[in-house]
Amino acid sequence: MDDLDPELLALARSARTVTVLTGAGMSAESGVPTFRDAGTGLWARWSPEELATPEAWEADPELVWSWYLWRARQLRRLRPNAGHRALARWAGRARVQVVTQNVDDLHERAGSEVLAHLHGSLFAFRCSACGAPFPGALVPGLSPVDPEEPTRERPPMCPVCGGAVRPSVVWFGELLPEGALERGADAVAEADLVLVVGTSGLVQPAASLPLIAAGRGIPVVEVNPEDTALTPHADWAVRARSAEALPRLLP
Ligand code: BV8
Ligand code: ZN
DSSP states (O other): OOOHHHHHOOOOOOOHEEEEEEOTTHHHTTOOOTTTTTGGGGGOOOOEEEEEHHHHHHHOOOHHHHHHHHHHHHHOOOOHHHHHHHHHHHTTTEEEEEEEOOOHHHHHTTOOEEEEEEEEEEEEEEETTOOOOEEESSSTSSSSSOOSSOOOOOBOOOOOTBBBBBEEEEEEEEEEOHHHHHHHHHHHHTEEEEEEEEEOOOOOGGGGHHHHHHTTOOOEEEEEOOOOTTGGOEEEEEEEESHHHHHHHOO
């Protein structure tokens, strides 16, 4: 990784209120495959665009349930990486607001508070019929198991109405959780520095958040090994992996 621009380092050290927008690339070095990697490795058999939809749930709730349970179990075996830990440490030096598209819990397990999980969480559940929350502790087998392939399992039944329990993630075509986007937009608008880490910037409306900063002249730093749809809106592009760049960028 190249040396970081001294002006960027000075900006990161002087920033008082920082908003960090993270995507799948933030968790890549913890072993969580990114969506762009779909079609390889862990998700070779199914693509998120196919399964992360209400239509897939209607067609085969057991398959969709099994895929999410398998992802959640895999997460139980993975750990936050140096990028997550650097963000958590930074909160001791500045007000750091994390807004993530990720449904994993790695930011929290590294010690960060997450202002908004724009696309929900793998570890929250609700009834697909009446919406009643369903405690994760009652989800069978949320312990680290290591099946190569998801085993086909039935989703639990809602104790209130008997409906099938689903993961509380946001599927394509579904609205974001109440207030999540607004909290993210406010956090960007009030920041004196915005970091955009590990996202291809393709999924809306999450990808619109960095543009709020650009529109207000708030410095935007992109941390990503590759160019993305958001690169034209960034003031700095740190072409590196987040677990390598964040510990060097952040005080
Ligand atoms: C909505 C949870 C209003 C589930 C996710 C037609 C009909 C309906 C809607 C639409 C439509 N056309 C478009 C839309 C809008 C749609 C959308 O944006 N589609 C895209 C595909 C065009 N959006 C929605 O549907 C949203 N809702 O709009 O509601 C509405 C309602 C009805 C009708 C119209 C509008 C809801 C979208 C949320 C979907 N749920 N996740 C689950 O996880 O299973 S999205 C999911 O994919 C993630 O959460 C994330 O948001 C996205 C993946 O993006 P990234 O995180 O950026 O990851 P990606 O793999 O793409 O990129 C990784 C990046 O990391 C790369 O740049 C790579 O270079 C980099 N990287 C790799 N390694 C590292 C690294 N960076 C740093 N360090 C490394 N080591
Ligand atoms: Zn119910």
